[in-house]
Amino acid sequence: MLQIENLTKIYDDGTQALTDVSFTVEEGEFLVVIGLSGSGKSTLLRCINRLVEPTEGRITWNGRDITAADQSELREIRREIGMIFQHFNLVKRSTVMTNVLSGRLGYTPPAWSLINRFRKEDRVRAMQALERVGIPDKAGNRADELSGGQQQRVGIARALMQEPKMILADEPVASLDPVLAHSILGNLERINQEDNMTVICSLHFLDLVQRYASRVIGLRDGVIVFEGDSQDIRQLSDERFKEIYGEEAERLGG
């Protein structure tokens, strides 16, 4: 169970990205964070694994205080939280295999890295992860030879290597076309359901939100302005919609 209490983030330049955000995520949930660009979605997700240092507030996860963890404790926490990025964040010049294996670094003695060594079972696990996301034949390719959708699958495989208990996905499909978006989110959904893994995902498109979310949080200017399940989203009134997305927003499709 992830518990976020009074989380506030003020960047060095004075930007107030999050203001007093509190919510709880139960195990096995597929929580989607929605909001306009600049509303603080990325900041929120990054605060959870402290890629961004929270300014105030507390984040506890299964009884461990993430915000108070020191460096080595933080690394232990991080290796149990997988992260998937909008721009995949693969090392483009390395092979797919190396990229996937790098998800295992938290479990590998740092000195081994000097000679690029991984455990044998980690290599097996990496192949399994690639099979799971459907691209086992690309293991030897350089990452930048893959298409966008394939690269994001490598990103998911890398997260799976961590054997995480939770996955943070920051707009995982924003740079992909709709068909690929469904297949990537389908992957995440399967992982969520098969492994009962908590997924926290920020998304842009409401139809995707309705299709995949078990619960939704809406952010606006760093403040939570909406909380509900996928049913609520479907029945979102125009006023509520405008509350999240601002006065000028037009509802498309839906």
Next chain:
Amino acid sequence: MDANQEPTVNRRPSLLYGALSLVLPGLGQAIAGQFRRGSGIFLTFIVLAGLSIWTVAQRARFPDLTLSAQIFWIVFLECAALLLFLICIRYLLNRFLIKDVSGQVFTQWGLIIFYAVAIFLIADSLLSNAGTSEELQQVYESTTVFSAAIFAVFWFWQIGDAARIGARQEIPSMGPAIASACLLIFVLGWNITQIDLPKAIEEYRDTQVILRQLIWPWEAAFEFEVVSVEATARVQAPCPEGEIGPPENEPIAGESWIIVTPTCGELSVLSLSGEFTPGTELTITGGNFTPGSEVEIFWKNPIGNPFRPRGVGETIIPIDENGEFVTNLNIPQALIPDTAVGAQIHTVVIREESTVVFTWRLSREMKLALVGMLETIMLGLMATFFGIIFAVPLSFLAARNLMSNIVSTISAITGGLLLAVAGLILAGLITGQISSLLGGLSENPILIALIGLVLVLGLGYLGWRLGSWGLATLGERAPAILSRILTAFLFALIGAAFGYALGLFFSRGIRAIILPDEVAALTEDRYAIFGAGVLGVISFIYAYRINFDGEIRIGMIIYAIVRTIMNIVRAIEPLIWALVGIIWVGPGPFAGTIALTLHTIAALGKLYSESIESIDPGPLEAIQATGGNRLQTIIYAVIPQVLPPFISFTIYRWDINVRLSTVIGLVGGGGIGFILIQWIRQFEYEAAGLAVWLIAITVSVLDYVSSEIRERFV
């Protein structure tokens, strides 16, 4: 009100502003509201006038600035008078004669050209007016007139400019001012650099010989052998009745031959009374010599000493186009030792003028040059190699994106620093002990240096870890106020040490410049203690305020230190480093290697760290998010991204290093430059040409290879 005021502003007489600028350049503009323009004009004026006067003084070789100023001023006034006259003419023409615009432009250009030509023509007379004294005559130099003339143009331009600005016309273009300033600087520059075209043309012919040797020195690259062809024939003398002498020679195919007939005869005799009786006349025929050359006849007596026969016939014989010759020679007088009895065998030797023959062996100079070139390439290579070793780790410390998020608590830093210093001191002591056990540094230098290095690194690091862990843990366990004060106190100790050093530096480095060294030394303690006190107190207050677990951005501090040092080292030219190296280890390639290595570390360190700073931060975050530590992040996210630029920069630097090492050789850093400068000093231009050619070939090959390799990688 406002409407009434506007026109009065417009009607302010523009001549006033012109007059102001006439008195003090730029004043009119400044008062008319264009303060920056005015001060710019004024400054330009001062600089240009100073430069002109200084140049005039230099030309005259009497650095009397007042006198030069005086001359310059007189010439300037004369030019200004001429210009004023032309301006008046232009005004009158425009006012009464020429009304259409193109005509006015035409007269304007005509007058400008007239001015230029007039200045050219009357330059002499203007100067002869300048004064009659001996010294003034020396200033007789067209530079003075030209600069004064341009200066006058500039002066009048700014007067007109002020007048127009004053009259609230639209702001005039700076074009004429910039043009005349540039022209003036060009004239002065021409003079200061002592450009002298006639001299360059006159004396070109003397250079030709040297240039030819420098440009095409290949003859000096190989060894030549001096070869002389000889043919011999034997003759018996004296020739008693019935003797026929040795058999005649036969012509030999493919070899020079001679035949002498007869092969038996009497020697010439010079009686005591001085009467000369020539010996038997011999006919000498020869063949297979070099057509067109000459041969020389030698006579070899029975003991084997050759000499030139004198007074018995021609001894220098031309060879005909078939390579043959015929000549006559009386047997010369030859001293025969008393012990010799009876007939003796003499030898006629025909020697062809020695010829110089090309061999495929390299000359000594070429060998020297090749060895020097190899030395140079290796020097560049070694410097690059050492440069990489040190620059790579340094570049990570000098990369902002990697260092900016390294923070540590003040207690960890304080404890770490203190124990690290303790570790270093301990390492020094132990190394000293071991060194004396092993028989001193000169006995086992490498072993001791290695042990020292390992100890310093090991104990220093250990001390750092132990200290930072110890003080941080202590801080958490002990009562808060106690650990706060303890940390602040220890931190103040470090600050005080730093302040002590700073105080000493101030006293020895800065006060000693002003005061005599001994006087400064008397009170240096006071300064040191003062520095220690001030910084100690400041550190204590700072550390106390942020508390023992307050964070310090230690990464940025290290970043700033490394960057600063690298910038300083890089700013000092490799040539200077070479001088340092030569003083350190004496002239030779080692000194050059040290110089280049130092500069390479700084230059590559900067290039590397900049390429680290420009990497995509995404993969870094991704590796961090998987729980990887700093080392793993660097190995899996940074290095794959920076490898191609690193390789590219390294090869680029190697290229530069080889070039630089030739230059460094010139000042004594070894390699081909060292040899080259010696040859130039000894006027051995052919050998020097060889060296220059080798450098050019190497550099262009390297250029090609390095760009090829770089293309592969990037």
